[in-house]
Amino acid sequence: MTLAAFGTVTLLACLLAPLVGSTSISLARVFDRSIPFADNTDAQVFFVARLPRVLAAALVGAGFSLSGVVFQALLRNPLAAPDTLGVSAGASLGAMLVLTAHADFTLFGVSVVPLATFAGALGALAIVFVLALAKGRGTSSTVLLLAGIAISALLSAAGRFIQYLSDVTGTFRTVQWLMGSLDVGSYAPILASLVPFGLACIGFATLPRILDLISLGEDAAEARGVDVVRAERVALVSASLSTGAAVSLGGPVLFVGIIVPHIVRRLVGADHRLVLPASALFGAALLIVCDLIARTIIAPVEMPVGIITAIIGGPFFLWLLFRGR
Amino acid sequence: MVAIPGPLRLRAKGLGLIVAIALSLQPSALLGEARRVISIIPATTEMLFAMGAGDRVIAIGNYDTYPPEAQKLPKVGALIDPNVEQILQMRPDLVVIYGTQTELKRRLDRANIAYYSYVHKGLSDIAQTIRSLGMRVGADAGANALASRIEQQLADIRRRVASQPRPKTLLVFGREPGSLRNIDASGGDGFLHDMLDAAGGADVLGDIHRQSVTMSTEMVLARAPDVIIELRYSKDDVNNADMSAWNRLSAVPAVKNRRVILLTGEEFVVPGPRVAAATRRLAAALHPEVRW
Amino acid sequence: MLQATNVSFAYRHGAKALDDVSVAIPRGSIVGLIGPNGSGKTTLVRLLNGTLTPSRGSVSLDDVPLSTRSRRDLARRIAVVPQETHVTFDFSALDIVLMGRYAHLGAFALEGPDDMAIARRALAATGTDALAPRQFATLSGGEKQRVVIAGALAQSSDILLLDEPTTALDVGFQFEIASLLTRLNRDHGTTMVVSTHDLNLAAMLCTELVLLKAGRVVAHGATRSVLTSENVRRLYGVEADVTFHPRAGHLTVVPLARTE
Numbered sequence: 001m002t003l004a005a006f007g008t009v010t011l012l013a014c015l016l017a018p019l020v021g022s023t024s025i026s027l028a029r030v031f032d033r034s035i036p037f038a039d040n041t042d043a044q045v046f047f048v049a050r051l052p053r054v055l056a057a058a059l060v061g062a063g064f065s066l067s068g069v070v071f072q073a074l075l076r077n078p079l080a081a082p083d084t085l086g087v088s089a090g091a092s093l094g095a096m097l098v099l100t101a102h103a104d105f106t107l108f109g110v111s112v113v114p115l116a117t118f119a120g121a122l123g124a125l126a127i128v129f130v131l132a133l134a135k136g137r138g139t140s141s142t143v144l145l146l147a148g149i150a151i152s153a154l155l156s157a158a159g160r161f162i163q164y165l166s167d168v169t170g171t172f173r174t175v176q177w178l179m180g181s182l183d184v185g186s187y188a189p190i191l192a193s194l195v196p197f198g199l200a201c202i203g204f205a206t207l208p209r210i211l212d213l214i215s216l217g218e219d220a221a222e223a224r225g226v227d228v229v230r231a232e233r234v235a236l237v238s239a240s241l242s243t244g245a246a247v248s249l250g251g252p253v254l255f256v257g258i259i260v261p262h263i264v265r266r267l268v269g270a271d272h273r274l275v276l277p278a279s280a281l282f283g284a285a286l287l288i289v290c291d292l293i294a295r296t297i298i299a300p301v302e303m304p305v306g307i308i309t310a311i312i313g314g315p316f317f318l319w320l321l322f323r324g325r
Numbered sequence: 326m327v328a329i330p331g332p333l334r335l336r337a338k339g340l341g342l343i344v345a346i347a348l349s350l351q352p353s354a355l356l357g358e359a360r361r362v363i364s365i366i367p368a369t370t371e372m373l374f375a376m377g378a379g380d381r382v383i384a385i386g387n388y389d390t391y392p393p394e395a396q397k398l399p400k401v402g403a404l405i406d407p408n409v410e411q412i413l414q415m416r417p418d419l420v421v422i423y424g425t426q427t428e429l430k431r432r433l434d435r436a437n438i439a440y441y442s443y444v445h446k447g448l449s450d451i452a453q454t455i456r457s458l459g460m461r462v463g464a465d466a467g468a469n470a471l472a473s474r475i476e477q478q479l480a481d482i483r484r485r486v487a488s489q490p491r492p493k494t495l496l497v498f499g500r501e502p503g504s505l506r507n508i509d510a511s512g513g514d515g516f517l518h519d520m521l522d523a524a525g526g527a528d529v530l531g532d533i534h535r536q537s538v539t540m541s542t543e544m545v546l547a548r549a550p551d552v553i554i555e556l557r558y559s560k561d562d563v564n565n566a567d568m569s570a571w572n573r574l575s576a577v578p579a580v581k582n583r584r585v586i587l588l589t590g591e592e593f594v595v596p597g598p599r600v601a602a603a604t605r606r607l608a609a610a611l612h613p614e615v616r617w
Numbered sequence: 618m619l620q621a622t623n624v625s626f627a628y629r630h631g632a633k634a635l636d637d638v639s640v641a642i643p644r645g646s647i648v649g650l651i652g653p654n655g656s657g658k659t660t661l662v663r664l665l666n667g668t669l670t671p672s673r674g675s676v677s678l679d680d681v682p683l684s685t686r687s688r689r690d691l692a693r694r695i696a697v698v699p700q701e702t703h704v705t706f707d708f709s710a711l712d713i714v715l716m717g718r719y720a721h722l723g724a725f726a727l728e729g730p731d732d733m734a735i736a737r738r739a740l741a742a743t744g745t746d747a748l749a750p751r752q753f754a755t756l757s758g759g760e761k762q763r764v765v766i767a768g769a770l771a772q773s774s775d776i777l778l779l780d781e782p783t784t785a786l787d788v789g790f791q792f793e794i795a796s797l798l799t800r801l802n803r804d805h806g807t808t809m810v811v812s813t814h815d816l817n818l819a820a821m822l823c824t825e826l827v828l829l830k831a832g833r834v835v836a837h838g839a840t841r842s843v844l845t846s847e848n849v850r851r852l853y854g855v856e857a858d859v860t861f862h863p864r865a866g867h868l869t870v871v872p873l874a875r876t877e
Contacts, residue, residue, distance in 0.1 A: 038576065041576040169499065185504060213719060223699075226719065
């Protein structure tokens with residue numbers, strides 16, 4: 001499958017998903033300029049309820065998939081998840097802290113929860129950075145992995161402690177947040193997440209061939225001309241920014257980041273110059289579809305999107321795996 | 326004083342002692358009267374104090390913040406983490422617990438301590454619970470008076486709104502701070518729904534038979550409530566920016582007509598003696614045209 | 618031209634792996650690094666290609682210290698064939714070889730027809746053209762090693778560092794690789810440093826030898842003067858017969874008894 005094919009699928013998903021939902025709306029009414037927007041229910045369903053969801057799903061799906069690809073190459077482990085280095089644990093801790101404290105404010109249209117989540121992600125990244133990367137000439141992936149596991153465990157424990165101190169409401173809100181939700185209802189959080197995601201993509205753009213080489217081993221990559229220390233730093237920071245942006249927008253829907261790289265590799269091969277962009281496109285499309293199912297399958301109520309990604313992604317991946325045998 | 330020979334007196338004293346010990350070892354609930362009551366549920370704690378049995382309460386739950394005179398009592402946990410050791414140490418003769426706390430029930434059975442199993446149900450069950458709890462602790466009179474008073478007040482509210490049109494109402498009791506994500510609203514079951522019904526509102530989610538429904542923005546637009554009531558019960562301030570999140574859904578009649586109402590207070594989420602006051606506040610918000 | 622001067626190196630957790638070692642690799646030579654396990658051979662190879670930085674002393678290429686050159690420049694001059702190569706993803710043999718072209722391309726450039734031709738030639742030179750489309754992970758140890766050597770050839774460098782290149786190969790392939798390396802050296806003047814346990818391979822292949830023991834150079838010089846039974850005994854504690862084999866055309870080492 002070529003990149004163009006992936007791109008077409010993703011574009012179709014973006015265009016068609018807002019047309020489908022638990023409420024029936026008339027497209028004619030949606031785009032009817034004669035009705036003032038403030039009174040046009042159909043238009044609000046399309047532009048306030050559905051379209052931001054679809055765009056958020058695209059960003060979250062792409063964000064997790066990209067960081068999944070990078071972590072899997074960096075750690076030379078095809079099962080590495082976007083949260084192997086504790087970025088998601090840090091993000092979750094940030095969310096839990098504000099939900100427990102019942103903090104309630106908004107900055108530039110972005111509410112406190114996404115802000116705190118992103119701050120937590122950056123915090124985790126900073127810790128891993130200081131511990132693993134500042135030591136001497138870069139780091140072996142084993143040290144990186146172990147540092148990440150330790151940080152992840154520490155931050156998860158801190159999160160559980162916060163939950164313990166929390167009242168029932170705080171705990172309930174935390175559980176809800178952990179299941180993921182793409183119902184952002186406005187464009188401000190999407191634009192806010194686009195900033196770190198954009199930065200991450202700039203980093204990602206320099207990496208594809210380097211990821212191929214690093215996956216052979218750090219020494220092997222260096223012997224072929226890769227500046228491994230610098231490349232690993234760029235990769236780590238970009239992947240963490242990408243995960244951070246995705247978690248703050250939609251919650252920890254991490255499974256996407258583990259399975260999408262695998263599915264994509266089965267479809268396009270191992271060359272990261274294809275795998276990286278294809279994963280972003282496929283991840284976006286997958287999450288759009290999963291969210292669509294989540295919001296229509298038991299209408300009028302919804303299912304958390306994290307459950308759908310697991311139900312769909314898991315068996316699909318198994319099918320691909322056994323089909324190839 | 327009748328002269329009783331020495332050895333007989335001693336024997337009488339011994340027998341009396343044995344009887345006294347035997348009596349004190351019985352779960353006193355069997356006697357219909359409890360002197361040392363622990364309640365770890367906000368609703369029942371309020372009920373006990375409101376029915377006049379507050380002097381028998383020796384400990385309360387972590388989240389029991391009302392009435393003020395209860396606050397000086399030790400707090401021994403709640404639904405998720407009851408402090409079993411502390412409860413046992415205090416030697417209560419009745420513990421009011423949730424029906425789902427099976428582990429705690431087992432421990433109390435082993436320690437031969439009686440318990441009252443509370444189940445959180447609808448509005449009408451509140452009066453019933455007050456009466457049965459009153460019987461258990463031996464405060465029947467106070468309990469009956471309290472229950473009757475609540476029933477009368479609710480009937481009064483119902484009567485006043487009976488002739489008014491019932492606006493389609495969305496009753497929200499929580500959402501993610503600063504946004505419209507994970508809106509938790511009352512469905513067609515449970516005491517919040519019953520309160521809304523008594524206050525003269527038509528629950529816009531009445532067809533969904535669950536106590537709580539997590540709504541999406543699309544669903545709010547689809548259901549198009551005339552009134553949105555948001556309940557908050559912690560002491561935090563609510564700043565303007567937060568309620569303004571609803572303005573994104575300007576096509577919803579409640580938003581367009583500026584009938585998004587914030588009501589704060591714990592009486593809304595504790596199905597206890599203050600429900601009548603809570604229902605009255607709901608009714609006043611829904612029907613400002615009636616004199617309250 | 619590739620020179621290590623008074624280098625010492627200690628790993629973070631251990632004792633000195635190399636102590637005051639000086640080695641000169643003349644242009645066009647094939648230098649063998651010989652020594653028992655733990656003598657510091659691999660460390661020296663990693664220092665020579667710049668993967669490790671010496672704690673004392675320096676390594677320079679054409680009198681320019683390695684540390685001043687970029688990794689890409691170094692990769693264009695020096696290629697490495699490690700002992701083992703583990704591949705995480707399903708790359709084909711051709712993919713592995715093509716990756717050797719990285720140093721010659723820009724960060725965003727794709728391999729062109731010239732790069733493809735170089736890769737094909739490298740595969741042919743190691744007798745692995747038939748393996749090109751196969752998944753690297755499914756190849757045998759010997760096939761993998763030959764593909765990796767092809768990858769090093771594709772780097773078009775003038776220096777080749779090989780760490781135990783023939784350990785996993787059967788005698789047929791050992792001979793073939795040795796002939797290939799000799800041919801490369803003769804036809805292209807490729808300078809080589811070969812670290813090996815195989816004394817007979819060293820004798821066949823190398824013009825010079827550096828003998829290492831416990832991180833120090835014990836002897837170095839032309840193969841025929843350095844490869845003696847005396848030195849074999851000093852290095853390995855083995856009594857061996859070192860004689861010139863007229864039909865083979867080089868020295869052979871036959872171990873006889875253990876002395877230590």
